[in-house]
Amino acid sequence: MTDTAQVQAPARTGLYIGGTERATTSVLEVRDPARPDRIVGEAASATAQDVADAVAAAKQAFPGWSSLTPQERAAQMADALAGLAENRDDDAAILSQEVGKIRLEAWVDSLVFELRWNLALALADDVDKVTVLEPAPGIPVTTTIGYQPLGVATIIVPFNWPVAILAASLPHALLAGNTVIVKPPPSAPLATTRIAQRVAEQLPPGVLNVITGPDSEMSGLIEHEDVAKVCFTGSVGGGRRIMEMASRSLTRVTLELGGNDAAVFLEDAVIDDTHLDRLFAAIYDTTGQICMNAKRVLVHRSRVDEVVAGLAARLERTVLGHGLDEGTTMGPLHSPDQKTFVESLIAEARDSGATVMEFGELPGGDLAGGNFVRPAIVVDPDPGLRVVTEEQFGPVIPILPFDTEDEAVRLANDTWAGLCGSVWTASTEAANRVGGQLVCGYVWVNDHGATRLDLRAPFGGMKQSGMGREQGLEGVRAFQDTRSIAHLDEQALAAQQH
Incomplete structure (x- = not known):
């Protein structure tokens, strides 16, 4: 209660x-x-x-x-x-x-x-x-x-x-x-x-x-x-x-x-608990309803399993509930219309044959009618699906593999949006090289999201x-x-x- x-x-x-x-x-x-x-x-x-x-x-x-x-x-x-x-x-x-x-x-x-x-x-x-x-x-x-x-x-x-x-x-x-x-x-x-x-x-x-x-x-x-x-x-x-x-x-x-931010994980990215915690927050904070949240995760094909497993382990601990309840880690979406929209993205991805992983239990009792959606990961979806091309503004994220750096940059920029992006790599040179090619107003390195925004810097x-x-x-x-x-x-x- x-x-x-x-x-x-x-x-x-x-x-x-x-x-x-x-x-x-x-x-x-x-x-x-x-x-x-x-x-x-x-x-x-x-x-x-x-x-x-x-x-x-x-x-x-x-x-x-x-x-x-x-x-x-x-x-x-x-x-x-x-x-x-x-x-x-x-x-x-x-x-x-x-x-x-x-x-x-x-x-x-x-x-x-x-x-x-x-x-x-x-x-x-x-x-x-x-x-x-x-x-x-x-x-x-x-x-x-x-x-x-x-x-x-x-x-x-x-x-x-x-x-x-x-x-x-x-x-x-x-x-x-x-x-x-x-x-x-x-x-x-x-x-x-x-x-x-x-x-x-x-x-x-x-x-x-x-x-x-x-x-x-x-x-x-x-x-x-x-x-x-x-x-x-x-x-x-x-x-x-x-x-x-x-x-x-x-x-x-x-x-x-709005945004359709890409988080780009290069082949040498450090994928440990610290970085996975940062990525998780960047995707699912405020139930995914932040313009500068990561909306697409582009991962070198050799590292996809690590990213998926890391996010899944964190989502398994998700507690859906009222925002004032002790122990709640994720609240509802703000409106019934947004709930319907996000559910349609997940259903479309599942129907397309993509791997869809959902987590958490929907609340019951007096919260049964709330705007809750189980958080989800969509693995290797068709790039033309709406869960990739549109801003989800909800707790669902597509994970898309790439093979080369040039391909990652092309995928990241192949969108209507240009709000933010991020590059995850152990190389400062690679971070500057890739980050400098992203067509967006703000780029993080080995991090992403509103909690890491430099409040002194121009944003747009x-x-x-x-x-x-x-x-x-x-x-x-x-x-x-x-x-x-x-x-x-x-x-x-x-x-x-x-």
Whole structure:
């Protein structure tokens, strides 16, 4: 049974607009993916007018916030984290229930928010750093290249790691001088709203606003003429819709979309317990529902049996259950639709004749109706199967053998996606050679996955995995415009004329 001592009473959240919490007539019911009959809480359901009010509040706050120095903004933002750690246990309990992931992952979700926030603040001195171009032959001007904030930014986050993902862009947008509207995911808005509102309450009114509601009422967060930037993390299909809507007002976009990451095990890869533990986490964390999880494992043919046996040994210890239950190692998928999709991938692979290995026992009792799927390994599937070509976003992984390094690179790049990848080898030279040929935005060596992401480094995808970068100084620049100011140098002009 679920640890009832950790289950919070139904959570309720409102909108937060212009420094004031706002209730709504309609609400979003948030259900527990492990027990879909149970309501975790209710979130405010915004109308189009609420959205317009949030944009207006952010616009009104922009002049005052942007007029501060980056250091002044950073000081206020540092103070705004007060109390975050004190509420982490309660936030994690709510997040676990609304997303479905295990308690530890939900707890880390909030911790990563704080880590990313503080790393962004360390960039304050670089925000307004300028480059000066001295006069040159035929160019009698001194040009200063600097930056200015865009204005009102909308940040839209997904259900899987909503709090941590929010901090990949929110502190960078604020530090750059923008005001922000945060849109948590409609199926899991509670913990994100609670955390974002607590931060917003410590900032000037209107600097940070929070809107929850159905997508049908949210178009103003993207199409409104006063929204200068939209940062969206989600599916490829969602990214296309966001980009189409933003095009109507030529609003800038950063899109961090899905992946089909390849983990490439070369012939000399070290395949011991340490590396297998890393691979296992990279595949099955959050029940496989992370964009940068490994989605395909390409293994030199001579090492396939070792990888399969290592993963199988770990999957044999899988305990499917409620995320708050002691001993649970894997929770349910977030939605019934995703459960149906993942089950169809496994069934199609089995029907094709591929070797399919499934593990764990589906929960019974009050969890019998949950969105649980037994984790699976698909060995040597046809490369054209959907379990290979599509993003599974669930606990199933194809293992594909290769014979040569060139073949491995070709297979890794033969996909619509370009988010992340990894190379597993004992040779630094081979890691650099192969990693440098992978067409993706981030490459690990002898590791893979969200827990190993360098939170200081720019992150984002190539091809259909998105555009733009989050984190680091590039993440700040994504919320700025570049401006050049040229001063005529009379002395240089006189020298040129003579």
